[in-house]
Amino acid sequence: MEAAMTESDRDYIQSIERGFAVLLAFDAQRPNPTLAELATEAGLSRPAVRRILLTLQKLGYVAGAGGRWSLTPRVLSIGQHYSESHALIEAAMPRLLEVAEKTQESASLGVLDGADVVYAARVPVRRIMSINVSVGTRVPAYATSMGRALLAWAPADVVERVVAESTFQKLGPETIGTAAELERELAKVREQGFALTSEELEKGLISLAAPVRDAGGTVVGVVACSTSSARNTPAQFREQAVPCVLAAAAALSSDMGYAG
Numbered sequence: 056m057e058a059a060m061t062e063s064d065r066d067y068i069q070s071i072e073r074g075f076a077v078l079l080a081f082d083a084q085r086p087n088p089t090l091a092e093l094a095t096e097a098g099l100s101r102p103a104v105r106r107i108l109l110t111l112q113k114l115g116y117v118a119g120a121g122g123r124w125s126l127t128p129r130v131l132s133i134g135q136h137y138s139e140s141h142a143l144i145e146a147a148m149p150r151l152l153e154v155a156e157k158t159q160e161s162a163s164l165g166v167l168d169g170a171d172v173v174y175a176a177r178v179p180v181r182r183i184m185s186i187n188v189s190v191g192t193r194v195p196a197y198a199t200s201m202g203r204a205l206l207a208w209a210p211a212d213v214v215e216r217v218v219a220e221s222t223f224q225k226l227g228p229e230t231i232g233t234a235a236e237l238e239r240e241l242a243k244v245r246e247q248g249f250a251l252t253s254e255e256l257e258k259g260l261i262s263l264a265a266p267v268r269d270a271g272g273t274v275v276g277v278v279a280c281s282t283s284s285a286r287n288t289p290a291q292f293r294e295q296a297v298p299c300v301l302a303a304a305a306a307l308s309s310d311m312g313y314a315g
Contacts, residue, residue, distance in 0.1 A: 073099055077107045087123040143276055144176050146310040150303040151178040154280050157299045163279045165201035170220035172201040194256060197221045197237050198230050203250035204264040204277040207241045229254040249297060253289040261292050265304035270312030278304040
């Protein structure tokens with residue numbers, strides 16, 4: 056016997072979910088997929104994907120040619136609206152510029168989204184990662200300084216959800232592999248006030264991050280700075296960059312109304 060439909064079920068619009076599933080099926084491996092490829096990746100029938108694509112095409116978000124589909128520049132406006140509606144990102148840019156200028160290393164603003172950290176703003180200086188890092192790039196929270204600085208002061212249920220959704224896959228030579236190790240790292244972050252990781256997300260990458268708080272004291276983002284083991288040891292980078300990153304995070308927190 057089927058369960059009774061709840062109020063939230065009645066408010067759920069499945070067609071929107073399917074539309075986003077199709078949009079998210081475009082990626083670096085599938086920049087110009089066929090309808091069949093999109094249907095497979097989105098887990099939808101071909102007729103359903105065809106209707107969604109034709110709708111998105113009429114709205115200007117995708118284009119089709121020769122049996123293949125591609126995103127149009129209009130999809131960038133979705134991210135632009137996010138940036139323009141979040142004061143944190145606008146306030147972060149001068150702080151990130153300060154960090155990049157003082158350390159001569161890349162500086163970023165990270166926010167938590169599910170079990171991942173998303174780069175919400177970035178000032179690149181050198182290309183230090185083999186993966187392509189830009190605004191919108193997602194990295195697993197468990198293996199990054201940004202993720203740990205975000206989780207260290209997060210509510211217990213948020214940490215539990217991230218742990219449950221994390222694979223703890225070994226990404227670099229020093230990647231932690233268990234929830235217990237993550238808990239120990241979070242305790243260390245709370246004690247010292249910042250997170251430092253070395254060769255966890257990938258070989259040669261050293262990164263540190265400090266929390267940014269809103270007016271109510273909630274951690275809403277992190278200021279992060281990254282370097283390469285070819286230029287610094289973790290100890291050297293800690294001495295060089297921690298004061299700068301902590302100062303930028305504190306200043307950005309003050310910009311957001313935090314007075315603690």
